Amino acid sequence: MKRRDFFRNSSLTVAAGSLFSPLDLFGNNNKIIKGSGTIAKNIIFMVSDGMSTGTLNMASLLLQRKEGRQSHWMQLYLDNKAKRAFMDTASANSFVTDSAAASSAWGGGVRVNNGSLNANPDGSYNKPILQKFKEAGKSVGCVTSVPITHATPAGFCINNKSRGDQNDIALQYLPLKFDVMMGGGQDYFDPAKRKDKDNVYKKFDEAGYVTVKTKKELFNLSASETKPLLGVFADNALPFSVDHQHDSTLIEQIPTLAEMTKVAIDKLKKNKKGFVIQVEGGKVDWAAHSNDSAGLLYDQIAFDDAIKVAIDFAEHDKETLVIITTDHGNANPGLFSGSMTEKNFDYMHHFKHSNDWVLNGINKNSTSSQIIERLEEAQGYAIKKAEAESLLAHYTTLNEEGLYNPKKLPFKELGQIQSAYTSIGWAGMDHSADYVELAMFGPGSEMLKPFVKNTDLHNFMLDATDVRKQS
Known part of the structure; x- marks a missing residue:
């Protein structure tokens, strides 16, 4: 291919690409199956x-x-x-x-x-x-x-x-x-x-x-x-x-x-x-x-x-x-490295309830000991008193944002606390x-x-x- 033909073809490609959304990086050719002889009923x-x-x-x-x-x-x-x-x-x-x-x-x-x-x-x-x-x-x-x-x-x-x-x-x-x-x-x-x-x-x-x-x-x-x-x-x-x-x-x-x-x-x-x-x-x-x-x-x-x-x-x-x-x-x-990763992850075997269930059973009148007991019964591990108090503090304002959280419960806080016990980490919400x-x-x-x-x-x-x- 001659050099000028290469650049002419490249220009045409760019011009054609401009017809599509900048997010549509693959054009608009949706057909990725061509009759193979086997038809799905x-x-x-x-x-x-x-x-x-x-x-x-x-x-x-x-x-x-x-x-x-x-x-x-x-x-x-x-x-x-x-x-x-x-x-x-x-x-x-x-x-x-x-x-x-x-x-x-x-x-x-x-x-x-x-x-x-x-x-x-x-x-x-x-x-x-x-x-x-x-x-x-x-x-x-x-x-x-x-x-x-x-x-x-x-x-x-x-x-x-x-x-x-x-x-x-x-x-x-x-x-x-x-x-x-x-x-x-x-x-x-x-x-x-x-x-x-x-x-x-x-x-x-x-x-x-x-x-x-x-x-x-x-x-x-x-x-x-x-x-x-x-x-x-x-x-x-x-x-x-x-x-x-x-x-x-x-x-x-x-x-x-x-x-x-x-x-x-x-x-x-x-x-x-x-x-x-x-x-x-x-x-x-x-x-x-x-x-x-x-x-x-x-x-x-x-x-x-x-x-x-x-x-x-x-x-x-x-x-x-x-x-x-x-x-x-x-x-x-995902699971993240640590000396206790496998042992921590195995707590998941014994979980009886979701964080949603746990948090919906707590209110501002709950005590830290009740929160510790509720989590241990529901998920098999005992959090520290300071962690329970940190969770409880959210119930005075209940202002956490997020989808599917109409009661504004502290899901992020519990997820972060839980990570130390399960070795499961999160990039966001x-x-x-x-x-x-x-x-x-x-x-x-x-x-x-x-x-x-x-x-x-x-x-x-x-x-x-x-x-x-x-x-």
Whole structure:
């Protein structure tokens, strides 16, 4: 190539690049799968929300030391069953995405601004992927451990300028008649909890849905039930897994993520044209925002249990693509060196409750000895009196900021104290711009490239199922 041709071509490249957002470093070519001859009939899209790499690592270590086994996610790698990639998670207006923009990147195939759901800055909308699959004749749905109206499920389902408008999102689901929608969020369906007193449950019933609110009701559903299913099992999010495991009432009333996933797959698989479902471990993100190590790792393990349900089905079915990933990192937790690292980390074996449970049981009238006793009973270690007094001091003002902390409890303080006993450290309490893990199993996975953008997965799913070609 002549020198002037090289520079002319370089100029053209720069000019073309200027057409795209400065954050869109990879252009707009979303097609990363080209017909391989293997078509996926079904897709199970699994999201551990807010999962930094350290979360995946520590959950695996916890299972190895506590149960003598690997996580199901890591076992896929060890057995060379899954294709693996890194994914860039940026949104349209930031290197650091939020869950709404992240899910919209997958759901709508376009990067949007943080806080919006498949809504572009110019006011136009991008059609959500579950609507596309529903129109193609497939059964569709979402299962989550947070409100079903929350950002990650909503990003696959609807368009809204604000992720915060969960009252409206609940109503937007109504005409879609998706086959399965399960999680928390009674606050947005129950007239006694909605500010407008609208009986959204009644509207779903009148529209032909079957509604369940307890695990017993869910498990008692007839296998021949064909109506769309709405399952709402908590006012807001479902309880942290570590709290759920040690409370007989919660065990009886609220299904686990794995249990909901199994019920959903059993219902959706009856469609001869296939199904697509999103499964979200949403409280992994909530725990990371709170630097809550027990909430984090045991919810990651609960998500991993749901992975087993998905992989067991896919291995038997042979026509199901399982996608396992996260939407972004959060707080970047990890184990850090020290002479007592392994011994300290082993305290995690004995945790019965999350930091959320611990702090909600303390008030300004508590004593330092009561705090020491509460933590020792809940998590197996005894903090110092000075540490208990430092925690107690926060209850005179209760002014800590942070997401998912409406009572402004001292999560940061407890997380810092806890680090000395567990060797788990945190980089912050917010999302990060890290490239994240992406794994695939099943037909179509062989076409996964080693590095992709979040938006690439939209057309990947449409191509893997041959739906884009059909449309």
